[in-house]
Amino acid sequence: MQHYTNIKELDSLQETVKEAIELKKSELKYKFLGEGKTICLLFFNNSLRTRLSTQKAAQNLGLNTVVMNFGSEGWQLEFEDGIIMDQDKSEHVIEAAQVIAQYCDIVAIRAFASLTDKDKDSAEIVIESFKKYAGIPVVNMESATGHPMQALADAITMEEYKVSHKPKVVLSWAPHPKALPHAVANSFVEMMQLQDADFVITHPEGYELDPEITKNSKIEYNQNKAFENADFVYVKNWSNFKEYGKVVNKDTNWMVTAEKMKLTNNGKFMHCLPVRRNVIVADEVIDSENSIVIQQANNRTYSAQIVLKKILENL
Amino acid sequence: MQHYTNIKELDSLQETVKEAIELKKSELKYKFLGEGKTICLLFFNNSLRTRLSTQKAAQNLGLNTVVMNFGSEGWQLEFEDGIIMDQDKSEHVIEAAQVIAQYCDIVAIRAFASLTDKDKDSAEIVIESFKKYAGIPVVNMESATGHPMQALADAITMEEYKVSHKPKVVLSWAPHPKALPHAVANSFVEMMQLQDADFVITHPEGYELDPEITKNSKIEYNQNKAFENADFVYVKNWSNFKEYGKVVNKDTNWMVTAEKMKLTNNGKFMHCLPVRRNVIVADEVIDSENSIVIQQANNRTYSAQIVLKKILENL
Amino acid sequence: MQHYTNIKELDSLQETVKEAIELKKSELKYKFLGEGKTICLLFFNNSLRTRLSTQKAAQNLGLNTVVMNFGSEGWQLEFEDGIIMDQDKSEHVIEAAQVIAQYCDIVAIRAFASLTDKDKDSAEIVIESFKKYAGIPVVNMESATGHPMQALADAITMEEYKVSHKPKVVLSWAPHPKALPHAVANSFVEMMQLQDADFVITHPEGYELDPEITKNSKIEYNQNKAFENADFVYVKNWSNFKEYGKVVNKDTNWMVTAEKMKLTNNGKFMHCLPVRRNVIVADEVIDSENSIVIQQANNRTYSAQIVLKKILENL
Incomplete structure (x- = not known):
């Protein structure tokens, strides 16, 4: 290399x-x-x-x-x-x-x-x-x-927590007060495209990532539906791509809560960090046993x- | 540890x-x-x-x-x-x-x-x-x-310059234009409370440190009296503790001078540094042979x- | 040493x-x-x-x-x-x-x-x-x-590109939007005074460096004349020394161009970097084979x- x-x-x-x-x-x-x-x-x-x-x-x-x-x-x-x-x-x-x-x-x-x-x-x-x-x-x-260094660490972490079946992996947008880059989400998508997984991206309509990166990855606008039976939920905010770099949505309903995690298949919660607690994710989720954010950082x-x-x- | x-x-x-x-x-x-x-x-x-x-x-x-x-x-x-x-x-x-x-x-x-x-x-x-x-x-x-790292270095330095009798050690407040923390003074007090010494704290009335730290350490409001026969004079400014973080006194009479050092028992001058010359201490004192501030820094x-x-x- | x-x-x-x-x-x-x-x-x-x-x-x-x-x-x-x-x-x-x-x-x-x-x-x-x-x-x-660390690197670089005859070396002022120090030019002059070379300093009238440094080094106010047959052209801006630290001249005619370099003896272009392209030197010169600025940096x-x-x- x-x-x-x-x-x-x-x-x-x-x-x-x-x-x-x-x-x-x-x-x-x-x-x-x-x-x-x-x-x-x-x-x-x-x-x-x-x-x-x-x-x-x-x-x-x-x-x-x-x-x-x-x-x-x-x-x-x-x-x-x-x-x-x-x-x-x-x-x-x-x-x-x-x-x-x-x-x-x-x-x-x-x-x-x-x-x-x-x-x-x-x-x-x-x-x-x-x-x-x-x-x-x-x-x-x-x-x-x-x-890509984060995405590789994420892949290592998912391998360490792998399930015995073909995993369902969700990349979910979550709200954030400031405009954040697309880099982490992009590299996660590119990494998932190299994996044998059922991969779904969920975000509010209009918050599509660069289509040259997402290509034919599945997009589901209903977050709850996306979370159903997920083995891994990767959460990340990004600013709007079309209205480039703008924050056009701060909908707090997109925050990841214990209730939403109940829809998953005892799914692991992932985030690249730093993360804003009770904005991106509720304390109850990031503090739960299913949160593997520190392991990601370790990797x-x-x-x-x-x-x-x-x-x-x-x- | x-x-x-x-x-x-x-x-x-x-x-x-x-x-x-x-x-x-x-x-x-x-x-x-x-x-x-x-x-x-x-x-x-x-x-x-x-x-x-x-x-x-x-x-x-x-x-x-x-x-x-x-x-x-x-x-x-x-x-x-x-x-x-x-x-x-x-x-x-x-x-x-x-x-x-x-x-x-x-x-x-x-x-x-x-x-x-x-x-x-x-x-x-x-x-x-x-x-x-x-x-x-x-x-x-x-x-x-x-x-506490400073206080331990101070203890090492005092050991290196120890006198044959039970030493008299003075912690003296001195004026400063800005509001400074209490950390160095606190740790020096806590360290001295572990030593076999005649320990006196001197400062203007109202400039008491946290009583939970000074406990029963002796306080003397008359700086000259405190300096009498001292073997070590440790000088430090701190901002007011009661009127928390305020500078309520800049009395230049509290500056350490050669005349005041004459009251001591050929006492050593100590300061954690950085020190403001001719505000905290006169050049004549810090430049004298009795100043051991560089040795403190070395330790x-x-x-x-x-x-x-x-x-x-x-x- | x-x-x-x-x-x-x-x-x-x-x-x-x-x-x-x-x-x-x-x-x-x-x-x-x-x-x-x-x-x-x-x-x-x-x-x-x-x-x-x-x-x-x-x-x-x-x-x-x-x-x-x-x-x-x-x-x-x-x-x-x-x-x-x-x-x-x-x-x-x-x-x-x-x-x-x-x-x-x-x-x-x-x-x-x-x-x-x-x-x-x-x-x-x-x-x-x-x-x-x-x-x-x-x-x-x-x-x-x-x-002096730069000047020594410059001397090393000139030794690596030495010519078989006594070299002609030119230190040329060039324009710059901001006020820059004299340090690099001074040390280059002092270094050249220790070398066996035909050394010429060229700059607009009034832009003399400290005469205590330049001493009897030759000064030529006509940049073109200075460049004639030069083996090394060292370019650097400095602010005015008499009107200390002022920018009294931004004459773009002093920028080093390919045309001026043609006057030299296939001369090497030198600069300590960072350099402002198309202000100090034209792209065509710094991008040419005769530019040895990266070698200077390496040294x-x-x-x-x-x-x-x-x-x-x-x-």
Whole structure:
């Protein structure tokens, strides 16, 4: 594997999940694999899980890690070609990406969606520019349209809690006061499309994700109906895609409650975190035994570690 | 030792001080003790000494260290139970604490007093929430009401400069333009209550610390009288406790001068730093041979290291 | 070598350049030299290249590295002697420098020019205070008036691209929308004064650098004439020195273009980065084969590494 910017770049999701679960049993087995090599973690946005788990994963592999909050510690980057840079941006990504590649062997990047410019977000300008110019492996720590490290951790977690039958998996929208990106939902959808499952997306009408991502995945506007017999309920807010980045619905009826969970097949509750309690999900659900959100967070270490292991083996 | 959030959690202050002084002589003796283990340092507030000395201590023990400025790099945390999280806080400490514990073996936290909400500050909501939810050892790097790592470093420093008689130790308030927390003073008082010393607290009337902490420690409102024959003068500003967090006195007569130090028994001048020169203390005092503030700062490494060593040995 | 705060502190620039080029061939040769030792990198200003390359260099030498953004993570420092500290500064450099030296063996500092107070900038108050009080080696990661780590990287790069004759080297001013410091230009001039080269500085009249630095270096106000037969063209903006810190000229005719580069002897284009494309230099030049800006950035690792190696060997 050269880059990891989309879940589809994995040779095999199922194999990778199995390898990650093996790795988790002896996480220091490859502690010399990264010796003498460096990973730069560039954060254009805040982070808790990704920040800590990626450092942990790198440490487990013996990689030297350099963390940089690009926004506050570096220079504002320009991404447009041919522009006269006489405004507020001090450095072009053409130089920045090449320069960073002088000091590390892998670069991991978090750069959220703007939610104001659909075209730029869809073009994944930050990730794609680094892929184009850096000349070293690029890892996506949540970009404008995807969060494949989260999706891989989710797949690992679902494997650990797998049921004996073909599972029913629901991705449910839930309300949120602020406009959130589509990245987590997109990558979850893309990951589920690689799984043998009965997969349903539920959200209010008009809250469709990018149809180029959902493709022919089943959409059910009735949340209760979607929850029926579900084995896994993955909950996530996203802002509107058509009215790009707008919050056009805060319907509290979409919050996940114990009552709704009763419709499921003793389903597991999943969320990528951070989560707003009693807005996205009622305390009674996230505090229940069926909530596996902490296990998901734990698996962020192993999704990062298996990805970095594959990249290191290919360097 | 499981947690270190208050100086009273030490089995024996005197023994710990001796062990720290031994450790200081061969600080790399236990350089493999923390191998394969990680400490997260979470800063909700600024830091110089604590930031650098705790990293140094962890390094000396072979611990992997991850530093995070929680305020600017992470998400705003909610601490209230059962709340509808539709305002500015994105994550509940219930999740945050459990999640962080997935990626490290020890978590150290700096979270200053609000100085606006006495009840919340007294409840030590940040430290106590992490103790409740993280399930891993919690270390206090200055909380709302205590700074036990500083107090232990102070005890180490006083041991290094001990006199042959039962020492007289004075904790003196001094003026400051801004409202400062009570944490350092509180922990110094609690530490002194474990020592065999003639201990006196001096401050303007009305500037009493929390009586639940000072208990029956002697209070002397006349600073000059308090200084008489003192072997150690520990100086610190704190804001008013009764008129909680207010600055009701900036009396410059309380500044520590050479003239006042003449009243002491060739007493040592101590301060936790940072210190405002010529406000808290005159240049002539802090620049004198009797000032041991740099030695106190140096011992921050060894107070942190002995605490982390004890925690690691108990993991 | 004790400190590295000015290029003149090198015993021999030429020898150091050769040693750096050797080191680059086997950068992990001295990976145990810094074992058990710590370097603190203190950033009072933003940084990309310096931040990453100095960490890489330290890692290559086995040094433990602690990075601190002093402005946002620490306390505001006072540098005046004898002042009553009742305003916004919480800590005096007298304490801060001594304290930091308790936790590390080398301190590296980035503290840009204010561009408002010429006397303070010229006095190098930050670097000089740390040299005075810290008592450990101080490394300049760009100060008010110099950037000797960049100048050494530039010398290494020019050696790698050396011509068979005595080279002509031009330092050319170029326009920029914002007021920039003189540090890079100053250190480049000081470095060139140690080289056997035909060295010319070109800038609009009135944009003279500090004459105490340029001394008798040749100044040519006609940029085209300066470029004639140049082997290396080093481009950099700086704000006015006489009208200190002002931008009194934004003449776009001073931008470096392919047409101007044609006047040179197939000259190499150099810049310390970050660079504003199509303001300082046209895309056609920086994207050409003659641009060696990425190589300069790469050599930042080796200029830092050779300097830290020399300091470590002298500890």
